[in-house]
Amino acid sequence: MKRFFAPASIGNFCVGFDSLGAAIAPLDGTLLGDVVSVEAAEQDSFACIGPYAAKLPAQAEENLAYQCLVHFREHVAANMPGVKLTLEKRLPIGSGLGSSACSVVATFAALDAFAQTQLSQTQMIELMADFEGKVSGARHYDNITPCYLGGLQLTAELVPDRALSLPSDDNWRLVVAYPGFALNTAAARAVLPQQLATHDAVEFAQRLSAFTLLMAQQQFDKAVTLMKDEIAEPARAPLIKGFAEARQSLPELGALNVSISGAGPTLFALCASEEDAQRCQLWLQQNYLNKHGFSHICRIDPQGTREIKEGE
Numbered sequence: 559m560k561r562f563f564a565p566a567s568i569g570n571f572c573v574g575f576d577s578l579g580a581a582i583a584p585l586d587g588t589l590l591g592d593v594v595s596v597e598a599a600e601q602d603s604f605a606c607i608g609p610y611a612a613k614l615p616a617q618a619e620e621n622l623a624y625q626c627l628v629h630f631r632e633h634v635a636a637n638m639p640g641v642k643l644t645l646e647k648r649l650p651i652g653s654g655l656g657s658s659a660c661s662v663v664a665t666f667a668a669l670d671a672f673a674q675t676q677l678s679q680t681q682m683i684e685l686m687a688d689f690e691g692k693v694s695g696a697r698h699y700d701n702i703t704p705c706y707l708g709g710l711q712l713t714a715e716l717v718p719d720r721a722l723s724l725p726s727d728d729n730w731r732l733v734v735a736y737p738g739f740a741l742n743t744a745a746a747r748a749v750l751p752q753q754l755a756t757h758d759a760v761e762f763a764q765r766l767s768a769f770t771l772l773m774a775q776q777q778f779d780k781a782v783t784l785m786k787d788e789i790a791e792p793a794r795a796p797l798i799k800g801f802a803e804a805r806q807s808l809p810e811l812g813a814l815n816v817s818i819s820g821a822g823p824t825l826f827a828l829c830a831s832e833e834d835a836q837r838c839q840l841w842l843q844q845n846y847l848n849k850h851g852f853s854h855i856c857r858i859d860p861q862g863t864r865e866i867k868e869g870e
């Protein structure tokens with residue numbers, strides 16, 4: 559049996575719309591992400607379990623993990639023996655934490671290991687990005703590659719091998735808060751500006767290029783000062799109840815930056831210490847989450863998708 563865990567991720571990472579993303583891991587060891595297991599069976603079958611399984615369509619054919627299995631058998635490993643594929647859905651849907659990416663990445667990683675197909679990193683990323691594109695209506699890599707490779711990734715069609723890994727500050731603490739309601743990614747993309755003024759496009763390029771270079775040079779404090787999203791955040795903030803208040807209140811409690819995680823509605827607060835992160839988390843628990851919400855203090859997850867043992 560092969561069992562793989564794929565971590566949650568923060569798409570856009572504020573300053574890199576559709577081009578920057580970070581895998582995250584709660585400090586308390588919670589597995590924030592999806593788990594997929596593949597075992598030999600007489601014929602193919604699929605099961606979806608876990609805390610968010612009931613939020614997904616009941617039909618296997620409508621589940622991305624099962625669709626990945628069908629695609630893998632048809633296009634990658636026609637001779638693979640029958641398998642039982644089980645998805646443990648541990649991330650809410652439409653959360654902004656890269657939930658569909660987690661299912662897709664964990665499934666392809668588990669199938670590749672089970673069938674010993676040894677696809678290259680770029681082949682795997684392309685396979686995964688095809689599915690992400692189907693769901694959100696756009697082929698963006700900023701959940702897929704951090705989820706797969708771990709770390710903070712500059713990642714897009716034009717980036718060589720689709721991903722360039724950036725160092726990050728080990729002291730950074732990322733408070734992620736899922737408010738407890740869903741925001742469909744396609745809907746959150748529908749409100750984006752269709753065009754950018756030249757001035758805005760130039761500013762975006764300046765910010766992202768300076769941020770990535772400063773990160774590469776490990777000038778983390780300077781890089782943080784560039785974190786601003788003038789493309790997606792103004793359009794999406796009105797869709798996320800409580801975001802504007804959090805954006806205003808958390809810097810006073812020590813957040814260096816507050817932004818939307820991916821397409822939202824999860825938000826993240828970047829903090830320089832655990833004490834600041836705890837203050838921000840408490841505020842978010844009291845003011846941002848409904849009874850279905852949750853929050854975690856995380857670090858950037860350097861590992862990405864990995865094989866795990868049963869019981870882990």
Ligand SMILES: Nc1ncnc2c1ncn2[C@@H]1O[C@H](COP(=O)(O)OP(=O)(O)OP(=O)(O)O)[C@@H](O)[C@H]1O
Pocket residue numbers: 613614615620621622623645650651652653654655656657658659661693694701741742743744820821822
């Ligand atoms: N295994 C799966 N995981 C997540 N979504 C799935 C899965 N299978 C099918 N879906 C469907 O795909 C769509 C995913 O929607 P959407 O892109 O908004 O969510 P998401 O990927 O969870 O968002 P985000 O990347 O912001 O976390 C939903 O309609 C959901 O029912």
Ligand SMILES: N[C@@H](CCO)C(=O)O
Pocket residue numbers: 569570575576577654655656698700701743746747790819820821822
């Ligand atoms: N970059 C994507 C991430 C979706 O999770 C977006 O902001 O729409």
